[in-house]
Amino acid sequence: MRDVAVIGVGCTTFGEKWSSGFRELFVEAGALALEDAQLSGEKIDAMYIGNMSAGRFIEQEHIGALIADYAGLATHHIPSTRVEAACASGGLAFRQAVIAVASGMEDIVVAAGVEKMTDVEPGASTDTLTGAADREWEGFVGATFPGLYAMIATDYMHRYPLTREQLAQVAVKNHYNGARNPIAQYQQEITIETVLKSTMVAEPLRLFDCSPITDGAAAVIVAPFDRAREFTDTPIKVLASAQASDTITLHDRRDISTLDATVAAGKKAFKLAKLTHKDIDMVEVHDCFSIAEICAIEDLGFCRKGEAGKFTADGETALSGKIPVNTSGGLKACGHPVGATGIKQVYEIVQQLRNEAGKRQIDNAKIGMTHNVGGTGATVAVHILGRV
């Protein structure tokens, strides 16, 4: 297997982008990534596109071909493949691109993610997202996505010392970071009061515990590590790529408050990279809901089970903390265009490792991690990236 490096990254701004369609979004992100790698399109050997549900969001399937076409690559006839794993689609697209290069099958590969979520009514988009869980035995009986994560929160708060204020601090911290990220959907800081006074969605989760509906696209380009300096002075090495699965339903999990797929993928990634959690300078975790970040930092090993609330309230996950979590603002403040999120996490870590993260820059960042979850934890992708 060959070592793999990220040689270029690009990302649209995230938000409710009424004037941009699906095609404009991915073309913009792809062009930014190519420009960043100073690469012309004809050098691309293959593309992997993370997308959860273009079929329901814009009634368009076959988007691998569509994207190759609108990226001006139809006449080059390169393989272009859509990857779907609900909210983990982007993370899996990145992993497929890494595997393609590591195996020697391809050299220059684009991993992109795109989701256009606001062309349908908000009710239709939340219903579509319910398809990331079990439609027959969760969605059918009235479960919503916030509802499923709310049941994790109820279980967690029953068993471990987590206060409502500590949970709110996750969103407060992520909005603080989002306010320092020019691509973030929300660039306003909030207070614990903001969270506690927001509309109740599914007890105990309120509106500000939930990630928003977002349009956006992100793209990264990977290449063999030993060729990376042809394209960039700051190649970022992929130190580990791991993926794990678990039961599709929340009710079938071994432990409601532990994402075993996160534990499995995290352990595998650390083993592959020959690193421990102490070596990680910052991590982008999948905070689709505030409780998800609490579980993630524990399940990845950054603190012990039951301690993430205090860990967060003590500022250990803030920009100046022991392990900065979601420097981008996370899904909560940066936004969550589902298929693009896993790629945006890589985009953020690459910016940090290149010392290009502006007001949210972590000093002397050398190694970063991404954690991308599909559904309530049925798919997890974890990557470790390093500056070399």
Added chain:
Amino acid sequence: MWEVPEQQLPFTFSGGSDMSVARFWRKIPQRYNMIGTKCETCQRHFFPPRTFCPDCRRSGRIIDYKFAGFGTIVTYTVIHTANEQFEAFTPYVLAIVKLDEGPRMTAQIVCSPDDAKIGMRVKSVFRRIATDGESGIIHYGTKFVPSE
């Protein structure tokens, strides 16, 4: 297998994006009467039903099993913002129920949101779950009520 008599199929397809008649109809025994499955090789019960035992794999022998419908709340939430079909029911209690036979399932609990709690004993009841618009099919299925 529990057969669905033909006279129990009065539904007409709504033509919308809701669940089709066939998709709903084929799970009527499971949704109405909690007919799940059981692996005769390892005695593990499955609800929602599985046709393949994840423990015994190909040496498993799956048979139908009628669940008694008693269980305990493992965790729950009160849904205030629901998907469109469930808006009329808000706020409603949604829970994970551990059935006495072993498996866990997700279901609504018919009780005041203030009364729901972890560890509460519940029993299954046959209830209307949702409706596909004004002229679409009515989904019936299993909810739970407090049993003590």
